Amino acid sequence: MKIAIVGAGAMGSRYGYMLHKAGNKVTLIDAWKQHVDIINKEGLTVEENGALSKVKIPAMLPEDAKEVPDLIILFTKSMGLEPMLKSIKNILGKNTRVLCLLNGLGHNETIAKYVDRKNILMGVTLWTAGLAGPGHVVLTGDGSLEVQNNDPSMKVEAKEICSILSQAGLNAHYSEDVLFSIWRKACVNGTLNSSCTILDCNIKEFGELKEAPQLIRNIIKEFAEVAAKYGVKLNVEEVAEGIEKIYDPSQAGAHYPSMHQDLIQNHRLTEIDYINGYVSRKGKEFNINTPYNDLITDIVHAKEQLIIK
The missing domain is CATH 3.40.50.720 (NAD(P)-binding Rossmann-like Domain)
Structure with a gap:
């Protein structure tokens, strides 16, 4: 082909x-x-x-x-x-x-x-x-x-x-039902890509933080509320447990996510507006509060300004 x-x-x-x-x-x-x-x-x-x-x-x-x-x-x-x-x-x-x-x-x-x-x-x-x-x-x-x-x-x-x-x-x-899987992966990116970029760490290092369990659940909860408007039902705990399995180095623990590669390693703009930023934007459209995704989006954009001259 x-x-x-x-x-x-x-x-x-x-x-x-x-x-x-x-x-x-x-x-x-x-x-x-x-x-x-x-x-x-x-x-x-x-x-x-x-x-x-x-x-x-x-x-x-x-x-x-x-x-x-x-x-x-x-x-x-x-x-x-x-x-x-x-x-x-x-x-x-x-x-x-x-x-x-x-x-x-x-x-x-x-x-x-x-x-x-x-x-x-x-x-x-x-x-x-x-x-x-x-x-x-x-x-x-x-x-x-x-x-x-x-x-x-x-x-x-x-x-x-x-x-x-x-x-x-x-x-x-x-x-x-690939739409469900796309939203589920967006949760992975919305928790790990953005967090590893902000904290300048790999996936394993992020998973070892005592704040990680609650942080990813708060982010996923906002994704789930917006996804529901598109008929996609995400179970917050199930998605979180799936993400936590990725921390293992035998999975992707040693990996620096693509957003980290873009901004931290290569000084390029990120896809934040299509991940956490999308949830933030749609939250406003649907009158859903998304404080975690709002803040993450703002911090990544601020970091872009500092790093990309």
Whole structure:
């Protein structure tokens, strides 16, 4: 299958590598020119369990993409989604399926401006990865992937894509309620990504804090109240216990979440407005008090101003 990874950062590079290794024709598309140039010149450096390998996968800037793929997997940053969709409009074919695996909430409405609803798939992934530098991806741990079609008539096609992803070792399965899973993952990001970024720590270090249990439950409670307005029922204690399992180093405890990678490590803007900020914004819209998410959003934005000059 011809697959374009749009947003070939840490996670996009991981998916691109695994799909390429499984025999698919993969193209990496990213706006970071240095990253693209190094991949094309030297290959993608893949670091896995301490071993390094170089993998030749074509990479290009969005404006240089010409070939229409069978499947586009979106891994852009949330704030870059609409600009990216505008820049790749030439490869959004009539029958091109578009799978959104972005962190955060509210992306479906943005994609629908550019892609026929029947071609949109939404997903949630629990894989992790990091970038050691341009052209150098670090693979950590195992993961899984849920996928569901937007249009009810496209269930068979969605299951076929799940099969292709699973053949690449991505542990994909078809979901009957991916919206629930998207909100549940947003709770993970809304507790761990933002907290580790504010506190400058990894997931294990955060989990060892005596304040962590109550803090994550207070954040999740606000997510649950907003999610209920969309017909999504989240059990606060169940979600919290799932997050607490991630503290284990054998899971993702040693991992610095993507928001930490963006702001602390690479001095880039974060996706806070599409995670805690989304809950804060929708809380105001629905007249729901969200003091924890309001404060977290403000603190991360303040930290962005201090770090990004």
